[in-house]
Amino acid sequence: MKILAITACPSGVAHTYMAANALKKAAQELGHEIKVETQGAFGIENELKANEIKEAAVIIFAVDTKVTKEERFAGKIIHRVTVSEPITNAKKVISDAISKVV
Amino acid sequence: MKETFEKARVHLMTGVSYMIPFVVAGGILLTIGLLIGGGKVNPGLSQTLVNIGVYSFKMMVPIMAGYMAFSIADRPGIAPGVVGGVVANEIGAGFLGGIVAGFIAGWVVNQLKKIPMHPYVAALKPIIIIPIFGVGIVAGLMLIIGQPISAFSKELETWLKSMSGANLALLGFIIGAMMAVDMGGPINKIAFAFSVGMLNQGVYAPMAACWIGIMTPPIGLALATKLAPNKFTEEEKKSAIPALIMGAIGITEGAIPYAVADPLRVIPSIIVGSAVGGALALILGAQAPVPSGGVLVIPFFIKPFMFVIAFLVAIAVTGFMAAYLKKQINENVTAEKGLNY
Numbered sequence: 001m002k003i004l005a006i007t008a009c010p011s012g013v014a015h016t017y018m019a020a021n022a023l024k025k026a027a028q029e030l031g032h033e034i035k036v037e038t039q040g041a042f043g044i045e046n047e048l049k050a051n052e053i054k055e056a057a058v059i060i061f062a063v064d065t066k067v068t069k070e071e072r073f074a075g076k077i078i079h080r081v082t083v084s085e086p087i088t089n090a091k092k093v094i095s096d097a098i099s100k101v102v
Numbered sequence: 103m104k105e106t107f108e109k110a111r112v113h114l115m116t117g118v119s120y121m122i123p124f125v126v127a128g129g130i131l132l133t134i135g136l137l138i139g140g141g142k143v144n145p146g147l148s149q150t151l152v153n154i155g156v157y158s159f160k161m162m163v164p165i166m167a168g169y170m171a172f173s174i175a176d177r178p179g180i181a182p183g184v185v186g187g188v189v190a191n192e193i194g195a196g197f198l199g200g201i202v203a204g205f206i207a208g209w210v211v212n213q214l215k216k217i218p219m220h221p222y223v224a225a226l227k228p229i230i231i232i233p234i235f236g237v238g239i240v241a242g243l244m245l246i247i248g249q250p251i252s253a254f255s256k257e258l259e260t261w262l263k264s265m266s267g268a269n270l271a272l273l274g275f276i277i278g279a280m281m282a283v284d285m286g287g288p289i290n291k292i293a294f295a296f297s298v299g300m301l302n303q304g305v306y307a308p309m310a311a312c313w314i315g316i317m318t319p320p321i322g323l324a325l326a327t328k329l330a331p332n333k334f335t336e337e338e339k340k341s342a343i344p345a346l347i348m349g350a351i352g353i354t355e356g357a358i359p360y361a362v363a364d365p366l367r368v369i370p371s372i373i374v375g376s377a378v379g380g381a382l383a384l385i386l387g388a389q390a391p392v393p394s395g396g397v398l399v400i401p402f403f404i405k406p407f408m409f410v411i412a413f414l415v416a417i418a419v420t421g422f423m424a425a426y427l428k429k430q431i432n433e434n435v436t437a438e439k440g441l442n443y
Contacts, residue, residue: 011122
């Protein structure tokens with residue numbers, strides 16, 4: 001399944017990237033395709049493109065701050081968690097997100 | 103209720119995240135200015151750097167309030183939020199006033215957005231109506247409700263600055279413990295936001311305790327893996343160096359893998375170490391004007407040597423306590439559920 005995710009934390013140096021890595025690793029282990037956009041201290045990195053958003057089944061927001069350019073995801077299924085949830089249990093976050101699709 | 107709180111937290115944290123660079127720049131430049139001036143403001147470069155630092159500090163509250171409102175009401179929230187923050191600064195309501203200004207601005211702008219308007223003039227709304235009424239209403243409200251906040255802020259400031267002995271130790275103890283308890287989670291962020299806010303009032307002590315609580319957990323646990331290698335899994339031992347580095351640059355989350363694997367023994371160890379270290383740092387008179395940068399910014403602290411002593415004590419307490427509390431492990435069993443991220 002194609003999953004997209006956005007990670008963001010207040011200081012934008014640690015949590016943001018740890019959550020992104022945790023999600024990538026868990027998605028790989030569970031056999032899903034994932035792309036993670038990070039909204040850290042450098043601003044948006046690895047930006048999700050319009051066609052990717054269109055094709056994605058579900059979008060995970062693992063954020064403690066506002067999602068920048070949230071309007072891109074209008075009408076999509078969104079699973080919203082805090083940024084620390086994927087760090088402690090990324091697989092659960094992904095399976096919860098997927099359970100929203102079906 | 104929980105959801106409302108959660109949303110409020112996201113708005114506050116969005117504001118804080120945009121504010122942090124201003125605090126870092128302000129804190130470091132101001133300190134360099136003071137160092138050049140030999141501990142005080144001297145004419146020339148010292149004065150110039152201190153001034154720049156102060157300008158940057160002055161932007162803290164307006165930026166925070168502006169981006170809180172941005173988080174609540176999107177783009178049109180920024181102007182009313184920033185001006186609300188400036189008013190909070192002007193009347194001395196400081197950081198607390200800024201938080202109030204941010205929420206008010208976001209709410210007011212969201213209400214203004216709902217005003218029905220004829221399609222012909224609808225374009226006027228974002229460029230004229232919302233800025234004028236948003237800024238006007240928010241600034242007006244802040245001038246009124248900012249007053250009690252200002253009085254409270256000043257009380258708090260005087261109280262914190264006059265703290266000594268047992269009270270000061272207690273403050274350091276609580277901040278240290280809060281920073282460590284959830285390793286970067288909501289409780290940690292509340293203590294952090296408080297300490298950053300106090301920098302704006304010129305109270306630098308809480309931040310010193312904050313730093314102890316930020317850096318001690320991962321470093322103390324890295325030490326524990328060396329003290330009692332047979333009580334940690336191979337993977338945990340291997341992540342000691344990364345944990346050490348994360349701790350040194352100010353990322354408490356480096357402790358999370360250890361805490362997840364054995365919360366009941368690890369979390370008390372990091373809480374006690376950080377709390378004791380925080381209390382000690384404040385008793386020894388350490389203060390920190392900088393909220394970001396890890397060990398690299400310790401030289402910019404006030405009484406950096408005292409800070410280091412407290413920091414080492416905190417690391418030792420956490421390290422020895424975790425090494426003592428942890429149980430001998432059977433690698434095969436624990437490796438399964440050890441690190442799950």
